[in-house]
Amino acid sequence: MTIRPTPRRLLAVAAVVVLTLGFQPASPAYAAVDGMTVNFSLFGGTPTYRASGFIYGVSTNASAPSVSTTDQIKVKTMRAGGSxxxxxxxxxxNGSYGPRWDFMRAYYNRAQRTGARVEMIIAGLWGSDGVCNVPRWPGDNGNWTDYTNFINRIIADVRAAGMTGSNVRWDMWNEPNIFFWGRGQAQYLEMVRRGTQQIRAALPGAVIVGPSCACSPNNSWFATYLDYVRANNVVPNILSWHALPGDPAVDAANASSMLAARGMSVQGYSVNEYGAFGAEQQPGPSAWYIARLERCNCDGARANWGMVGQTPSLYDTLGWLTTSNAGQPMGQWWVYKRYADQSGQRTNITAGSSHDGIVFQDSGSRRSLAVFGARAGGAQGAIDIRYTNIPSWLPTNGSVNVLVERMPSTNAAVSAPTVVSNSRFAVSGNSILVPVNWTNANDAYAVTLTP
Structure with a gap:
């Protein structure tokens, strides 16, 4: 999890590649500093809102911020362990499991009200959170009795709380390749084997997540993990890693290659922490991450850099979507709100060199809603957004209405996105060009097309 004294790691970022719903030609040249192309003729798939997730971010009794704050952004993943x-x-x-389990149960109940799944961080329940003392680790000196009792206690508690369904995912450990795991990889892997077998024996339908490393799936640590879980028949249901920073679409392609090389398969991918400390938690990079997660069909949980006893706390702001304490939406919350407003069919988009988006078209409501963002440090200036093969149901008398909204980069409350323009565009050759003066790469934009 991203709760550490200082943000002290950067991951190598692979070169951006163009990934789309299907096949895709090379990106066209633009007179502007960057650009994207939407192709209405290529579409398929209804909204999943899979990128709308976060780690912690609500109060320890799970009552704040308000349920409507999470309902409106259609949260799908809530990850926690009482850290x-x-x-x-x-x-x-440390003999203080009870308070953390009480939080976990309250967090689950909150997720149920919102319609989200829970990723349960077992490391947090153990006490490994980057802040607390950890006097011993599972399997120290070859003794696994304490760990076995620990897993048995969680199994009993999830049964008592009715948390045995597929809407609860068991995250076997958090960031075991760095200081959240205080022993070597071999001892970690033995823990994974024992814990996975114990959980699956008691709860055959349990959804296991791992390794949730602070790494991309392109290194020897990850390769060793895959080789071990395959050899010991403890492959997780969901393969997970963190992007802090990173490119989920590139990482997913690498993960797929690593799995294919071993004849392995999983049910899905979870980038269960995304968005590095600082600029990556602003609207533009948030929208870019959403787009990249959608491209790889990866579930996502937004990172949380808060600390208990500081502002922001680990237990508010939804990972810096809302203001501290008051819980008022900031610019980045509106990115997730416009993402949640999308309906209809997912539509093809060619990414730019540093810009990307998620686009939907809805013939029933005669509307297309897109959310666009830029990766941290992306190009600023004139950005061209080309819409091609506009369907006949969208224009009226040869033109469409184009509403451009900006979600500003600010740490203050934002009552609504800023309307940049609201005007008609003539359709020529079933296409229009929407220019955006993107003066701050940390801003995000929503573009709505209607008749």
Missing amino acids: QIGCPNGGWV
């Missing part, structure tokens, strides 16, 4: 509760001596390893 930092009771520190410096919290969690099972």
Whole structure:
């Protein structure tokens, strides 16, 4: 999880590639500094809102921010494990498992009200959260009794709470390749084997997630993990990693190659922390991450850089979507709101060199809604958004109405996106060109086309 004293890691980012719903020609040249092309003739798939997720971000009793704040952005993943509760001596390893489980149960109930799944961070329940003392680790000195008892306790508690369905995912450990795991990889892998077998024996339908590493799936640590889980028949249901920073679409392609080389398969991918500290938690990069997650059909959970006892806290802001304490939407919350407003059929878009978006067309409501963003440090200036093969149901008398809204980069409350323009565009050759003066790469834009 992204709750550490200082953000002290950068991951190598692979070169951006064009990934689309299907095949895609090379990106065209633009007179502007960057551009994207929407092709209405290529579409398919209804909204999943799979990128709308976060780690922690609600109060320890799961009552704040308001349920409507999460309902409106159609949250699909809530990831937590009680981290930092009771520190410096919290969690099972310090004899303080109860308060963390109480939070986990409240968090689950909140997720149920919102219609989201929960990813349960077992490391947090143990007490490994980057802040608390961890006097021992599972399997120290070859003794696995404590860990076995720990997993048995969680199994009993999830049964008692009715948390045995597929809407609860078991995240076997958080970021085991860095300081959240205080021993070597071999001991970690033995823990994964024992824990996975124990959970699946008790709950055959349990959804196992791993390795949730602070890494991309392109290195020897990840390769060793895959080789081990394959050899020991403990392959996770969901393969997970973090992008802090990273490109989920590129990472997913690498993961697929690594799996294929081993004859392995999983049910899906989860980038269960995305968005590095700082600029990547602003509207533009947030929208870019949403687009990249959608391209690889990866579930996503927004990172949380808060700390208990500081502002923002780990237990508010939904990962810096809302203001501290008051819970008012900021610019990045509106990115997720416009994402949640999308309906109809997902539509093909060619990404630019540093810009990308997620586009839907809805013939029933005669509307297309797109959310566009730029990766951190992306190009600023004139950005061309080309819409091609506009369907006959969208224009009226040869033109369409184009509403351009900006979600500003700010740490203050934002009552609504800023309307940049609201005007008609003549359709020529079933196409229009919407220019955007993108003066700040940390801003995001929504473009709505109607008759």
